[in-house]
Amino acid sequence: xxxxxxxxxxxxxxxxxxxxxxxxxxxxxxxxxKAIRLITIALFARGHALxxxxxxxxxxxxxxxxxxALGGAYERIEGTVDLMPNDLLYYTYVDENGKPRVEPGPxxxxxxxxxxxxxNEINRARPQVHALLLRAMAERSxxxxxxxxHFPHLQVFADRNRVEREETFEIPSAARDRFMFELAIEAxxxxxxxxxxxxxxAFHDTDALIERVAPGVLPYEDLNQIGALIQQVVVASPAxxxxxxxxxxxxxxxxxxxxxxxxxxxxxLVLAGASPRGVAMLLRAARVAAWLDSRDYLVPEDLxxxxxxxxxxxxxxxxxxxxxxxxxARDLTHAILDRVAAP
Numbered sequence: 560x561x562x563x564x565x566x567x568x569x570x571x572x573x574x575x576x577x578x579x580x581x582x583x584x585x586x587x588x589x590x591x592x593k594a595i596r597l598i599t600i601a602l603f604a605r606g607h608a609l610x611x612x613x614x615x616x617x618x619x620x621x622x623x624x625x626x627x628a629l630g631g632a633y634e635r636i637e638g639t640v641d642l643m644p645n646d647l648l649y650y651t652y653v654d655e656n657g658k659p660r661v662e663p664g665p666x667x668x669x670x671x672x673x674x675x676x677x678x679n680e681i682n683r684a685r686p687q688v689h690a691l692l693l694r695a696m697a698e699r700s701x702x703x704x705x706x707x708x709h710f711p712h713l714q715v716f717a718d719r720n721r722v723e724r725e726e727t728f729e730i731p732s733a734a735r736d737r738f739m740f741e742l743a744i745e746a747x748x749x750x751x752x753x754x755x756x757x758x759x760x761a762f763h764d765t766d767a768l769i770e771r772v773a774p775g776v777l778p779y780e781d782l783n784q785i786g787a788l789i790q791q792v793v794v795a796s797p798a799x800x801x802x803x804x805x806x807x808x809x810x811x812x813x814x815x816x817x818x819x820x821x822x823x824x825x826x827x828l829v830l831a832g833a834s835p836r837g838v839a840m841l842l843r844a845a846r847v848a849a850w851l852d853s854r855d856y857l858v859p860e861d862l863x864x865x866x867x868x869x870x871x872x873x874x875x876x877x878x879x880x881x882x883x884x885x886x887x888a889r890d891l892t893h894a895i896l897d898r899v900a901a902p
Contacts, residue, residue: 570792570850573785577603577851580628580776587624587768588617589755590747597742597868598625599851602777604843605786606739607696607715609681609730609872616746618718620765622677627772631674631712631779634665638683644691648703666701667708674712674779681717682730689734692717696737712779718744732875739840740865741872786847793846795857798902802859806866807838809895810874818898820890823880828891830875837873844869859901867892 581595588595598621601608610618619635626633636647649664662668666676678684678692692715695701700709717738719730735741747753756762795803809816811832814825833841845861852861871888880887 570785570788574850574853576777579773580625583628583772583776584621584624586771588621589762590749590752591617591621591744594621594742594744596851597740597865598622600844600847600865601739602629602714602782603786603789603847603850604739604840605714605783606840606843607717607737608740608742609735609738610716610718610742610744612718612744613746614720616744618744619677619679620768621744622675622716623765623769624772626675627769627774628776629674629779629782630775630777632669632672633675633677634668634673635677635679636665638678638680638688640683640685642684642688644687647688647691647695648701666695666710667703671709671711673710674714676713676715678715678717680720682719682728684728686728686731689728689731693734693737696734711783735872736834736836738872739844740868742868789850790843790846792855793849793857794855795842795846796902799857799859799862802899802902803838803842803862806862806895806899807833809899810870813891813895816895816898818891818894820887820894823887827877828880828887830877833870833873837870841865841869863896866896 577599581599584595585592598608602625610622612618623633636642645664647664647666649661649667651659651661654660666673676695681689681692691701695710695713696715699711699713700707702708747756762768805816809818811829813829819825820828841862842857844865845857848861848864849855849857867889871892874888874891875881876884876887
């Protein structure tokens with residue numbers, strides 16, 4: 560696999576698999592082409608993703624479809640106000656003989672075979688739970704029962720309900736920075752698709768929809784190796800490197816680069832810009848985007864296609880503007896790309 564002559568055919572084969580997987584997921588989920596592409600990018604860039612959207616727009620179906628295409632074990636947990644960190648690691652019960660039992664929880668149940676972990680309504684969980692999840696995301700390991708458990712293939716997806724805010728906890732900046740992407744999942748805008756989702760019984764049976772997806776199209780055990788190879792093969796020219804550094808600097812001091820938004824004091828807007836880890840993840844994602852477009856080099860559009868999802872949640876606004884994040888974050892990232900000249 561390290562032989563230079565084998566790299567191009569191997570990555571071409573895997574690109575075909577990636578596109579096939581997108582097609583398979585599209586059999587179960589309609590009107591989400593952009594989200595499907597971004598999740599594909601996250602899978603090969605080996606990054607976690609936070610999904611945000613209204614109730615019932617298909618977030619869980621989308622992730623289940625990808626899990627079937629990946630193979631491996633899938634686990635899901637519901638965020639609740641009374642959820643504790645140990646609930647991710649083990650659960651206790653009394654068996655039929657009246658004896659207490661301890662069984663592995665969702666994180667430990669499948670060992671190294673766990674490929675997809677979905678945390679539903681993560682903002683309903685306590686900060687202590689976020690802290691445990693943060694370690695699992697960052698190190699792909701946790702400590703339990705006096706030993707270390709490792710999850711080399713783990714991909715974490717979480718979703719946040721943006722409508723209901725009662726009994727919720729804000730996700731700390733350290734945890735949000737661990738997510739490669741923050742994706743907005745919207746209901747399809749196309750009226751014909753909306754009509755199909757409402758009236759076609761085929762879309763009312765989620766299990767039957769998932770069965771449409773061919774299993775194991777992307778063998779999960781190989782994604783780490785293929786993802787690393789993509790990062791080695793896709794190169795960034797000096798001009799692209801300089802461009803990436805400039806847009807990064809603009810997330811910290813947008814006013815200094817002539818970026819402006821109506822009714823906003825640009826010099827008082829940003830409390831902290833994107834982190835070094837965030838920019839590294841931006842470039843990792845951009846390389847995968849280039850590979851999916853059959854290139855072994857980056858162009859500005861590769862960064863543009865993932866910029867908002869990789870960077871917006873890593874820009875922190877001053878308190879006076881933080882309440883307007885939902886609109887300001889997207890406006891700011893678009894304004895930065897419009898203002899900073901691309902090579």
